Amino acid sequence: MGSNMAECHPVAFRWPLKAKLNGAKLIHVDPRFTRTSAVADLHVPIRAGSDIAFLGGLINYVINSRRWNADPFFKEFVANYTNAATIINKDFKDTEDLEGVFSGLAGFTEPGFWPYNGNQGRYDPASWQYEREPKPPGPATQDLITRRAGPPFDDLVRSLKPGKAHKDPTLQNPHCVFQILKRHFSRYTPEMVEQVCGSPKQKFIQVAEALLANSGRDRTSAFAYAVAWTQHTYGVQMISCCALLQLLLGNVGRPGAGVMALRGHAAIQGSTDVPTLYHSIHGYLNAPSALRPHESLRAYMAAETTPTSYYGNLPKFLVSYLKSMYGDAATAANDFGYDWHPKILGDHSHIACFAAMAEGKIKGTVVVGQNPATSLNGTATRRALRQLDWLVVKDNWLTETATHWYLAPEVKNGEVKIEDIKTEIFFFPSTQIAEYDGSFTNTQRMLQWHSFAAKAPGDCRTDSWFYHNLAKRLKRAYAGS
Secondary structure, eight states: OOHHHHHTTTTTTTTHOOOOOOOOEEEEEEESHHHHHHSEEEEEEOOOTTTTHHHHHHHHHHSSHHHHHSSHHHHHHHHHHTTTTTTBBBOOTTTTTTTTTTTTTTOOOOOOOOOOOOTTOOBOOOGBBBOOOOOOOSOOOOHHHTTTSSOOOOOHHHHOOOOOBBBOSOOOOOOOOHHHHHHHHTTOOOOHHHHOOOOOHHHHHHHHHHHTOOSSSSOOOEEEEEEETTTTHHHHHHHHHHHHHHHTTTTTSTTOOOEOOOOSSSSHHHHTTTSSSEEEGGGGOOBTTTTTSSSSSHHHHHHHHOOOOGGGGGGHHHHHHHHHHHHGOOOOOGGGGGGGSOOOSSSOOOHHHHHHHHHHHHOOOEEESOOOGGSSSSHHHHHTTTTEEEEEEEEESOOHHHHHHSSSSHHHSSSSSSGGOEEEEEEEEEEOGGEEESEEEEEEEEEEOOOOSOOOTTTBBOHHHHHHHHHHHHHTTTTOO
């Protein structure tokens, strides 16, 4: 679902085809009939954007099926390897109870300094928490933050540890996660899926039965998706729904199972690992934010550490990261330079930034490895670009973003005059992947090293060279500040 693997990931698609030769069943759920559909055992048409209803229907069908309830494997897996048996606070209310919304719906007032966050409709998850025993005795988290306890930060992590969650391994308690899930997804009947998704009921049932037949103690199934889910408005919910289905089927953490995000470009996954996303720092930690309780090093640790998971080690990860940034200057006395680290102001993703750009709140921008002037809302994007004082484009070619000031449709038809565009534009030619040494992370999340095949021509430079030399110049420019 959410991908056309045969055409967009042809090298990786060799493996599903090899599996098919060995007897595996290949199903393609997609609005179009593509080359992927042509070699699949079953193609199921679906209305674009209705994936949640389709996945919800599979969840409802699976947990009410005879096979799922007769084979002890499924409930054993769910009870022991998921939170299905955990009991939720009795204050939680589902959408049936509150006319379409969950409990905890909160208002949001946009801050004047960055009113582009789109957090209206967010939830306060206090009523969604587990029902627990009393918290273990020990120092209070706020006291440890106030008196700047640590390093080491073990006491701080221990102070975050909640009481033991109540569970019902029989999955019968009406407030356990499984029963809440079962009630919530009961609406997604095969008839509803057919109505919402346009997928024939019989084909939908074929998919559900194939998943059940190919899941269990001796068999596993996998989902593969690409940007049709990743970049969808409700992409997070689609992928989470798919992960939920796979957990119910025991298809997580086992050979041949899981939910695989297909990555298209060399190192697009590596870019996430590095990271280049605005909201995260190395190690997939959240970036310090002005909208979160991140006022100090310890406040950040208290807000972001999950004490009962592997990320209970977050304080170590964070200190290691800060030392990698600031070297010997990062010491325990100055909280490892935490106060030097910039904080994001809110949502700095693509759409939010272009909205700010259009209103003149962003004076300059650097565009690397993307071409926003040709986005689906290209007219609005180019209008925003014309509000900039300066624009840097670093790419392999003169893209439409680099040339929008004289080749955009609105310039060519005379709607916009070149002399009215105030933006100063700089173009830096970039190397291509075969022109430098480096690593990339592939779809399987395997790190691979590649050596350069040819030297880059002319003034072409790598991104690392560009940013390193830019940083050195900025360092010199601000040396006396």
